[in-house]
Amino acid sequence: MTVHFNNAGAGLMPAAVTQAMTGYLAEEAQGGAYETEQRHADTLERGVYEQLARVLDAPVDDIALFDSATRAWTSVVSHLPFAAGDRIWITPYEYAGNLILWSELRRRLDLRIEVVPVLPDGDPDLDWMSANIGDDVAFVSVPQVPSGCGIVLPVEEIGRILAPWRCFYGVDACQSVGQLPVSAASIGCDLLTAAGRKYLRGPRGTGFAAIGPGPRARVTLPFHDLHIADVVADHAYEVRTESARRFEYAERANPGVMGLDAAARHHLARTDGGPGPLRDAVREAVEAVPGTRLIDPGTRHAALVTFTHDRVPPRQIRDGLHGRGVNVWVAQGSHTPLYMRTVGVDHAVRVSPHYYNSPADVAAFAGALRDVLR
């Protein structure tokens, strides 16, 4: 049996997810895709939104579906009404895809992108944020957990600092949904985005967002698709909803949506305590091997352990572990470039267990790692 410690890449889909997808696909093949869609309209048009609203602790009208977390993020952030000179706050843990969009918006709109300083332990400096926030800050972007290391950012505390101010607050919850409690309501954010395939254990090609009424009212979308808009005269159309579904396109891969619905249900039925204890065991197993260096900023940590070795490159470690039945992945420094540059890391081994892994899996990982780094 493979030990899957690459949940930060994509979690293993539970049987309920693969059954929902393959069952739906078979129905499409046998009975027609439009007819199948009609039969499952209750899940596709209502149920999946309700499940995700519960997963994110957000109103159902805030939920929109996309084909990736990046699409969810860019579909909203690109259309916000920024003005020249607006300050945008990011942290050193910003995801590279989001950084590319910020570079583009900065160039086009003359925004000022500012990186929130961090304390010596790597946590963002909340006192600096409290002292420097003002109404010229238009957007604050924070990943709850970044791609390249396991720090958990204090998104609720940041939300409390930002609450009185005019800025929009966006939280990238791609690596946290499914492994940590995530509540858009407690965070107090205007936008929260995530992918289905990671710790939620949904299918690839699914992403979703909670888009609050603030950004929904302020964006000017260049297009509205036919699931929510009608042409009512030669040069006029009407949009039928104020909900976040205005950000979606009408056509989508319905087997994936069914899988995402099943993953959300599966997640909501969980009673385990999450992967936290396994994270500590993985960390100890890495530290026990001579020559390893953990990349471990922050005071709170998610189940995502990254490290390098002084002799063996990350790809060789990944491949060596894979050959011994353990899946880990290589975190590219360029995906979390601001932070990874400060610690001088191009690539690192990323080990990301989940609640379904066991202490025996950690023991297998530890043995394989010792073997690879002998």
Ligand SMILES: Cc1ncc(COP(=O)(O)O)c(C=O)c1O
């Ligand atoms: C923190 C973070 N944000 C955003 C993304 C982008 O997600 P997607 O590949 O679904 O666009 C990732 C992907 O790994 C990520 O780790």
